[in-house]
Amino acid sequence: MHCRPDTETEEDNTTYFRQQKKTKSKSHTRCVIGVFPEAVRKADPVAWFGPAIILALFLIACEKEFPEERTPAPELSVARLTTTTTEFSALFSWNMDGEVSACGIVWGENENPTLENNDGATIDDPGAGSFSSSLDGLVPGRTYFVRTYIIIENDTIYSEQIKFTPTGLPEVITRDVTRITSVSAVSGAIIEDQGGATVTELGLVWGVGEKPTVTRNEGKIINSDGAAEFTARIQGLKSDTRYYLRAFATNEAGTSYGNQLSFITSILAADIDGNVYTTVIIGEQEWMVENLRVSRYSNGDPIPGDPADPEWQKSGETRLGSIKVYPHAEVPGLDNKIEVLDAYGALYNWHAVNDGRGLCPTGWRVPDNDDWKVLVDYLGGPETAGGKLKSAATDPASHPRWDKPNNDATNESGFTALPGGSRTSEGNFGLAGYHGYWWSATEINIFGAADITIGSRNGNVISSIGNKMNSYSVRCMRDRD
Template identity: 30%
Template sequence: MKNLYFILLLLVVNGCKKSEDGKVEVVPLAPTELKATVISKDQVDLTWKDNSSNETGFKIERKTDSGNFTEIGSTAADLTTFSDKTVSLNTNYTYRVHSFNQVGKSVNYSNEVSLKTINVPTLFTSRIDLVSSGAQSGGDITSDGGSAITARGVVWDTKPNPTIALSTKTNDIGTGLGAYMSNITGLTANTLYYVRSYATNSAGTGYGNELTFNAILVPTLTTTEITNITPSDAESGGTISSNGGTNIFSVKGVVWSTNSNPNIGLSTKTNDGSGAGAFKSSIKGLKANTKYYVRAYATNIAGTGYGNELSFTTSENFVFGTVTSATGRIWMDRNLGASRVATSSTDVEAYGDYYQWGRGADGHQKGTSAITNVLSQTDVPQNSSFITTNKLPRDWRSTPNNNLWQGVNGINNPCPSGFRLPTIKEWEEEVATWSKKNRIGAFESNLKLPLSGYRDSEKGNLSVGAGGRYWSSTTVRDINLNDFSDYFDFANNFVFVGLAPRSEGNCVRCIKN
């Protein structure tokens, strides 16, 4: 009975007050159902239930771990939410709320709620493996820090402690805990790199342990232009410009196929040793009149690097005989590409092909080949089109090369093995033996030269039956320093030797070396 009386006395003394109009006022009831939610790295939101109708407001208190509660804010009457924007990362907080009015504060506090604010993710950096494209690493996220992962990957630099402020990073698909893989590219060979995994949430970015590696890349190389093309063989090679950071080469060579992008998984490849620098490769076992794609390759401990892809078309299996001219020289008995020895000056079957000076048998020489006005940047154009131009020196190559048809070892010698283009002097010596210096003399000679005509250098039009134009290997530079080539021409009433633009298509009669 005494205890009950004491409690009632406390309520009268501490929880009640008489107002000026004589009414008795009491303290408000305490709020209940307090809840706390982590919103971001620097905000926690609180909500509670209001159990009174006479409060002036609510006061919020907070403590960390085993510390003491301190007031951190207040709200007005009937307002049951509060945002704490003074929190720190990765910290344990406990909250409680009480109501108050002019009499005093509620006798009790609300329930206490405890939580831990979010942290940046925790993760480890995966081991680094060298691959052909550079390197592979990744991360293993063991904690998201209490907030969803929004980005993850690896970041690298040539200096320690790289951060995501750098552009040298990956952004790998996926969220959540666990391991992920990242591809490290754009490296410089023989360079030390520092790597860290990273993961980002609303609290910020966490980093894994730092690893280092010395970049060893696949070799960098170019493919050598294809030369000495025959129905069954060709020559190419490559030049290794970068060893990728190691001098250890297991093999190098060229690989070819009738499909684009051949790789060393094919059996059609050469093995040309293991050193650095330039190398030559012999391509054998080809089919006649077939287009092939070629790439140089070199392999080191990081993998296999490939040179640029080139293409070429093998020449036809050309059947021909030989004749000995009045000068005692041995010639082919027909024009290159002709199906037979001429039976008359206008025998269409004996006209043969129309070569642009210096080009190989890549298909452009056919009278019906496609036409393009895009000049070639290399000795072996990467197409079979007839290249036209009206700009001096009217060469199919952007930069003239005088060495393409010089002798049996000329870069693009289109003649069969052991044969070559005649010089203009050799043509003149043949004409000197003719009884008639015109088309009649040309046909009556042992060479039986037909009026095969030519293909225009500017438009690609074919003109036949009126004259015969035949290339020589002789090159000429005019007074304006433009490079041309000499050709031999005849018609009804004349024989002529002159210079012609190399984009013109003329016939070829090969002479034995």
């Protein structure tokens, strides 16, 4: 028996051992059984049994002394994906002479990156046959290919590549806060970038403390329709309170927040009768969202309103203020005076508006022409402001509502103009559901004062002059501090 180098060829009549040499590593000797001579195999078994035993023992000794070589096999696994960093871990094993001199990760946007052709590489400590490595500066949503490598002496060995797309946090914008009332406001969110993954939640969070989060807030709204943007009404707020608001968006990488906005809710206005009115902030002004329904002046004196009241009957001569409620029999769906008052408020002549005892709650006033002009101009002018002021509720919706067609109504401002109709100086009621009339505090002449009209057929605001003895709705307002 003898060992021969790899260059020898196998012969049928010989028994030999092959010496193998691994390229770029130290040689090992592996004993491989060849072929027994034909004569020996055909002879008496006793003749070749002894040599066979010796050969078998020799082979066992060879295998113990010269273990079989195994090719290094790095195993690549993704440990964690974050916004701009991807952390990989690698485990590898080998059974050959030569130390691992270097190991690490190579990556790039092209397939099968190498140490010579990549967008990035790391050099890591091989340790005890494993290492971990982080890839920095990745662009969320972009596809990369990554491989581990090990260097044994001068031989570089790569793993199979992995294809992956890192996920980033989504980018979201908080919509401006509008229609701020004493108890509510309107805002929303817009997704600018999903971060390379599906946004699973989009919403708003708010609170009295800065930077509210999805776990620390006083209120949260989640958009449920899956759209990339939405607008919603924030409700349940406290009056005259500063709130902080942020949009948020969540994907598999986590939750991000939009720009923080702050706003102060308007105050609740209460008249001397105890009626409480919701209010809304429009620009630098604060307006009641409901028509006035108080029955007394601010000093407690009653406003004449009963046709049998002599003071009311002679109000045209003495210029006394008066109040009247639109007849419920002429408003289908309402059964009594209280329901009409709650839905559309009361109707007042201009003398009640101008009475020095005060019609509006303390701190509030009846707007003059300049106040109305500021409001209308803020909403785009008289050709379009009416639609932004009108309630969008339209028959057959429940009261309060507009009769059809209620064209161009969006109530974008939150003013919620309602069609309370009017009463003429002759005592005739009309146009409830179709027109809303509101007094201005501005006197035009001895017989007339300025008023504002909004109708169901279009989105216009009409400024005109009304007879002081006519009875119209009243909205109170105040300037923001």
